[in-house]
Amino acid sequence: MDSLALPSRVAVAGDWHGSRVWVQSVLASIRRADAEVRDVLHVGDFGLWPADTYLDAVDYWAERTGLRLWVTPGNHDDWDQLEAPFGRGDVARVSEWVTFLPRGFRFTVGDRTAVSFGGAASHDRAWRRTQRSKHPIWWPQEIATDAEVAAAVGGGSADLLVTHDVPTTVLPAVAAVLDRRNGEDAPEDAAYVHASARQIDAVRAAVRPLLHVHGHTHVHEIGDVDTDHGPVRTLALTNERRHGNIAFLDADTLDVRTLTKEELRLAW
Template identity: 40%
Template sequence: MAIAGDWESKAASVAAVLALIVRTAPEVRTILHLGDLRYEAPKIVDGKMRSSSFLGDLDALLDEHGIDRLLLTPGNHDWWEQLHAEFLRHPGRPYRIATRIWALPRGFRFRIGSTEFMSFGGAASLDKGPGRSGWSEHEVPTDSEVIEAVKRGTVDVLLTHETPDASTPAVDAITRRSKSWPPDRLAASAASRRLITDLITGVQARLTFHGHMHVSGEAQGPSQRSIYSLNVAGAPGNVGLLDVGDQGFSWLPHTAHQLSEQGRTAEQNLTKQTDTNGAPAAPTRADRSDGRRDELTDDDSGRWLVQTVGSSYEVDLDRRTIRRIPIDTAASSTDGVVRPLAIVRSCVVGSQGRFGARLNEETSECSWQISGVIRAIERLS
């Protein structure tokens, strides 16, 4: 399985991370996420209540890449008011925030293979405190929660958002920057880190993984206990692979180059070439001599092969159908299935495709099919 650090709603970088995971380890079906996914409360924009599209787009991408589930150990920048209320209503039960995404309560234990895991989310924010927008009193773990978690015995792997006092050099460099943070936030961070340090000792975790500080690193605790700090999306050290058989962990190879390259391609597409007046230059919709083009719209006709990093799509605009064709062993619930095509919302070389498709002819319900970054659009005979 994969373990990932903070994603912070960085859509392009996250798309690159997922593509890298399935290309490197196509057998991965579970992602353990260490918090700050940026599951956020809706906001009022122009007088209307609006929710971020990131969670829905991520859910579609997980399906696209054959990832069955993402288990979230909530971070301090996730929606703790909602999470706290839900965990109170249903103690000890994961909270489903999207079709394939579950938020785990503090102290939640689960087993995969022979490995026993515990999720213990939350952390003290260094950048904001009481009275600031988005801050929640529930973001920081409590002494009683640590005591209850320890009572239930040992675990093999501990998943936290908060960092422990582990002498990881990159983490220490941040917490020691006393002039960068308000004194009250430094004190809150230190107290929160002590709780996680006590938790590691209490449950005798062989491996501990955390995010929060946006740096990568490793440290050795007592009795050969390993502690890993995972970086933020778009930076090297954001994701690694855990073998639940021997509990071996390895950083995903070539992370720095591939994330920067793919993330930059996708993000640059949002502000793609401009003309001398600063207006976006339109992609080429006309067929070239090789039968390819840069953009496909819902108004076009014909059969097309849309090629992405991890798969291809057969899009028939005459029959209004779409079919995903994987190029690796990753499996999605829609692989090989011809689905009724409702709309081509976006299909441009250099960015992710977005197609509205129904499960079958009998239903009017439409779901989004989000592709990886598109490499080519080719006309089929």
């Protein structure tokens, strides 16, 4: 895919973690709430796992609703599947309706420029690396390389930044989650998380977005975050089965409207 140009009205979605029940409900909810929207920007922890049939369920409901999904991968998505296309600088089309975007991928939403920068540090990495499972639950590729950060920084500014991970300066509700996690996890993992957040700092400082959308901490909040280059309007999206997982974005105005609990009623 040489370029990606999306319409000015899109949906944005937080973490889904492979929930088939949520996919069935939430895609129908998006279609019911705004029949004009055809694209969903997903901020990661989508549910791309080895040898899993989740994508079949996603494709079934995506076809029924006519919604395409463009995913900025999270730390809990299968980076082994993404490594080959991302290594070539390509997007990863993992199914008929679902495409994952590599770090630093630039595209447009209406007349707005946008950057996708996926991955995050698992705050419980020490636990995840010791678990026995039929498939990996931790991937070393979950955090960016220095080269990936440099390439994203070198691309310059854009109107919209989509990440899974969060920077070091965040909204209050996000900060509360990070403080709690930092107190619960191994010291080496706290340092690991901070290093990943510093990478997002660097990308955000270079992109200077008018709007930054992210997931990862499973809370919903929207507001301005103070940075060295001024306030950045930020939308944090929560995880599946919770209000604040889905919003509509009008790129022309950068207005954001979160779907209400009533609009998501079939998912509860």
